[in-house]
Amino acid sequence: MTPAYPPSDTWDSVTRARVQAVSAFGFTERQCRFLVTVMVHAGCFLERQYCTFTGTVRGHNSREFIGRLVARGFIRVIEPGPARRGRLYHVHHKPLYEAIGQSDNRNRRLHTLGRIVERVMILDALLEDRRCWWLSPADDKLQFFSQMRDNRMQREDYPHIAFGAGRQRTLRCFPDKLPIGIEKDSMEHLVFLYLVNRRVPVDFRQFLLRHVGLLRMVHRWTLRLLVPRRFRTAVALYRAAVREELWTPMNPSVSRSLETYFADCHTRGAHVGEPDDPYLRREFTRQGSAKIQALYRAWRVRGDRVLWEAPSPVLADDRIHGCARVEVVVLDRQYLQLTPAMDRDAWARRGAKRKSRQVGPPVPEASPSPLSPLESHADSASANA
Known part of the structure; x- marks a missing residue:
């Protein structure tokens, strides 16, 4: 049919x-x-x-x-x-x-x-x-959300990545190119898809932080994790990432301290590690290093606004009232030898091996690169x- x-x-x-x-x-x-x-x-x-x-x-x-x-x-x-x-x-x-x-x-x-x-x-x-209508092109998504009631969001409030600076600054909204579903029975209920392609939810945490502002505006939403069989053991880590990034508000005093700490790390070119301040060190242990690292990556792109949104309890309240949930769908289809090709961790390992072999003298003239197979x-x- x-x-x-x-x-x-x-x-x-x-x-x-x-x-x-x-x-x-x-x-x-x-x-x-x-x-x-x-x-x-x-x-x-x-x-x-x-x-x-x-x-x-x-x-x-x-x-x-x-x-x-x-x-x-x-x-x-x-x-x-x-x-x-x-x-x-x-x-x-x-x-x-x-x-x-x-x-x-x-x-x-x-x-x-x-x-x-x-x-x-x-x-x-x-x-x-x-059961859903699906929107994928960014223009379709912007048109849909612009027609929602009480939507006062600007273009910068939507999930985006930015290029350039000043007048040359360009925003690309919804850069993840993942479909958003609208339930036919209840058009106020939206479904956000995410395809799991790594065993550790590093990229997934950035996806969540980009969508915080949009999720707070939606009345009811479901985050649907599409999990290939290759990554079934990573489901617990992804659920924990949702709990830490969306459903655990940060103490406002901690977010204010992080503004200074992140700026200092960025100025010195240092990585986010164990801070000297005992109060921050204790909060790092309580919040988890993965969450702090994700906040720092997002802060470098979007600035202090990421830290201002971290103490908001709106998403935690949505979960308590049953307006927000996470569901897991295991992709049981047979993809034969294709599944390893989408493993981002394998991409990183192959890239590290290629870099480790580049130990010879520099090539005097760049030869034209052949096409990939x-x-x-x-x-x-x-x-x-």
Whole structure:
């Protein structure tokens, strides 16, 4: 059965206008809905995901559709494994993205294999949950939140990263590119997705700190952790990170002391360690070093505002009154040899090994860097198509 995506230009990124725009390329309505879903949420897909969306079995129908996309140059084929194991399809045709008003969507770019696998896992989570509308592009999210009641948030209040300074300063809102769901039965209930891709929640803590202001404005919300089987043992650490960052308000006197301490560490170029002040040292032990380190990383990006928000009890009250919760969804799908590719800890280990081998004399002239196997294979596949 086809997933229920009711037409909605406010609560769903798969709008009627976007589906009609893609239909001009000669596809059926069901195929257009799938293509728009892939482009706005992931940029890449597996053949079985098309079958899940359309409610058909894998066979002539799916092969004919994918073959037509390849022949017309709409998608590129990526084969990271032998014997067609884990074959991926990346939708990169620029006129398709221009037709839906997403010409600058970063899903059109060819990313590393690990990031592509992450997008495929997120698409699986969306296709399996038909109780929500889903928003992925940053413009769609900003439009949705701007129409909420009592929303006095400025652009700087949303999750963002900043580039440059002064007049050249640029904000990129919702940089994590993770979908936000709106429950169809209760549109005041939002679902925030996060894909676990490390055994230690270092990046996850920054994700939480970026979303503190937005979560305080939402009436009811659920944080849904998507956990591949490779990271099932890390669930307890991620739950503890939520408890420390969102549901444990900091003492205001501690946050004021941290303003001076962080500024001193930044001036001296030192790392956050055991402070000389016995009061701060005792609070570091009570709060946990992981939380302090995460606050320092966020402070270097956003300034003292991170510390001003830390004592707020709003999110802790939301949890007490049942307006905030965390749920874990284990991704039991078979991803064959693709799962290790999205392990960020493995990326770091491989990077450390490469750096350790760079012990020779400097190269006098920089030679042109060859394409990665993924890019070269994708280019050859698109050329053959």
